[in-house]
Amino acid sequence: MTLRGILGVAVVGAGRMGADHVRRLDRATSGARVAAVADVDRERAERAADGVEDCAVHSEPLAVFDDPAVGAVLVASPGPAHEEVLTAALERGLPVLCEKPLTPDPESALRVVRAEAALGRRLVQVGFMRRYDAGFRKLKSLVDSGVQGRPLMLHFRHRNVSSPPGFTGPMTIRDSAVHEFDTVRWLLGQEITAVTVVRPAASSGAPEGLGDPQLLLLETSRGAVADVELFLNCGFGYQVACEVVSERGTARTGDETGPVVEGPGARCREIPPDYLVRFADAYDLQVQRWVDAARRGTVEGPDCWDGYAAAAVCEAGVRARETGARVAVETEAPPDLYR
Numbered sequence: 616m617t618l619r620g621i622l623g624v625a626v627v628g629a630g631r632m633g634a635d636h637v638r639r640l641d642r643a644t645s646g647a648r649v650a651a652v653a654d655v656d657r658e659r660a661e662r663a664a665d666g667v668e669d670c671a672v673h674s675e676p677l678a679v680f681d682d683p684a685v686g687a688v689l690v691a692s693p694g695p696a697h698e699e700v701l702t703a704a705l706e707r708g709l710p711v712l713c714e715k716p717l718t719p720d721p722e723s724a725l726r727v728v729r730a731e732a733a734l735g736r737r738l739v740q741v742g743f744m745r746r747y748d749a750g751f752r753k754l755k756s757l758v759d760s761g762v763q764g765r766p767l768m769l770h771f772r773h774r775n776v777s778s779p780p781g782f783t784g785p786m787t788i789r790d791s792a793v794h795e796f797d798t799v800r801w802l803l804g805q806e807i808t809a810v811t812v813v814r815p816a817a818s819s820g821a822p823e824g825l826g827d828p829q830l831l832l833l834e835t836s837r838g839a840v841a842d843v844e845l846f847l848n849c850g851f852g853y854q855v856a857c858e859v860v861s862e863r864g865t866a867r868t869g870d871e872t873g874p875v876v877e878g879p880g881a882r883c884r885e886i887p888p889d890y891l892v893r894f895a896d897a898y899d900l901q902v903q904r905w906v907d908a909a910r911r912g913t914v915e916g917p918d919c920w921d922g923y924a925a926a927a928v929c930e931a932g933v934r935a936r937e938t939g940a941r942v943a944v945e946t947e948a949p950p951d952l953y954r
């Protein structure tokens with residue numbers, strides 16, 4: 616509910632990302648407050664809610680829906696837990712910002728799409744935050760302007776210092792490469808039609824059996840090709856970069872993120888340690904825009920269909936990485952709500 620125009624948000628999942636969003640909503644967002652935090656690990660919920668005024672704490676995620684102070688939900692639990700919360704929010708007509716992935720597989724994503732389509736109005740935004748990053752937004756404007764002609768190739772680098780404990784091969788695609796899948800669709804306005812995954816010798820810095828790094832090749836519906844270096848245990852910093860090669864020029868973002876540091880005999884550029892630093896401004900803008908739209912009774916940004924389409928590419932990507940074959944992406948036709 617909105618109290619005196621202030622949106623009461625429940626944050627479900629208070630781990631790394633959820634706790635960061637609680638802080639953001641509490642201190643860096645206007646027009647919203649954190650009304651509740653829920654986590655199956657109650658201590659985490661309590662830690663995240665510590666110092667937030669009038670904030671309820673729950674260890675049962677669906678309890679937030681019984682709280683009249685809650686007018687919107689931010690979902691930051693692990694991907695497999697998203698569907699249950701999304702379904703409950705849709706049943707109650709509450710706006711949702713759901714961290715990526717919408718759900719980890721296309722079948723469950725399609726159930727969410729159909730539930731929202733049956734309502735006939737959008738309630739869900741997916742947290743593909745690169746769409747709110749200043750550098751990526753400039754690339755998008757340039758591509759849309761057409762001044763460099765048609766985009767032909769995209770080169771991506773996606774490096775993390777280390778993968779989280781328990782990360783599996785399929786998660787490298789569903790939790791990490793899913794960002795590139797959305798970025799390609801958004802930047803080009805084209806669907807990804809096929810995925811190939813090439814795996815060099817695994818780095819000794821990666822957990823045994825993870826098969827990190829990987830090189831992904833994505834083909835699109837109007838003939839563009841994207842390559843993605845996905846290296847989740849590079850050991851030295853967080854790097855997300857993208858170069859668009861078009862008919863009459865190129866454009867690149869992501870190389871120059873940290874400040875230039877000068878000292879005795881050296882001039883260098885700091886590399887951010889993780890996504891919370893690299894994309895801080897993008898998360899801030901994403902959440903502020905979501906709150907502003909929810910208070911107006913609307914939803915903007917990446918929608919359930921984008922979440923489903925990315926999940927379908929993930930499915931092909933997981934099979935491509937397991938088989939070494941080129942795998943075609945299979946999708947249903949979008950309901951009218953998303954056309």
Ligand SMILES: NC(=O)c1ccc[n+]([C@@H]2O[C@H](COP(=O)([O-])OP(=O)(O)OC[C@H]3O[C@@H](n4cnc5c(N)ncnc54)[C@H](O)[C@@H]3O)[C@@H](O)[C@H]2O)c1
Pocket residue numbers: 627628629630631632633653654655656659676690691692693694696714715716742744790890894
């Ligand atoms: N946009 C981004 O750049 C970005 C970055 C990191 C994570 N994420 C996404 O955010 C989500 C959370 O990731 P994280 O890195 O914070 O994970 P995390 O493991 O740090 O935190 C997840 C939290 O959810 C809790 N949890 C588990 N099952 C739950 C359930 N059913 N209901 C409520 N809480 C539950 C866990 O106890 C934990 O505290 C994932 O969807 C992840 O893909 C997005």
Ligand SMILES: O[C@H]1[C@H](O)[C@@H](O)[C@H](O)[C@@H](O)[C@H]1O
Pocket residue numbers: 775790791792794847890
């Ligand atoms: O969940 C995180 C997050 O989505 C990051 O943006 C990405 O760089 C990581 O690879 C992934 O594990």
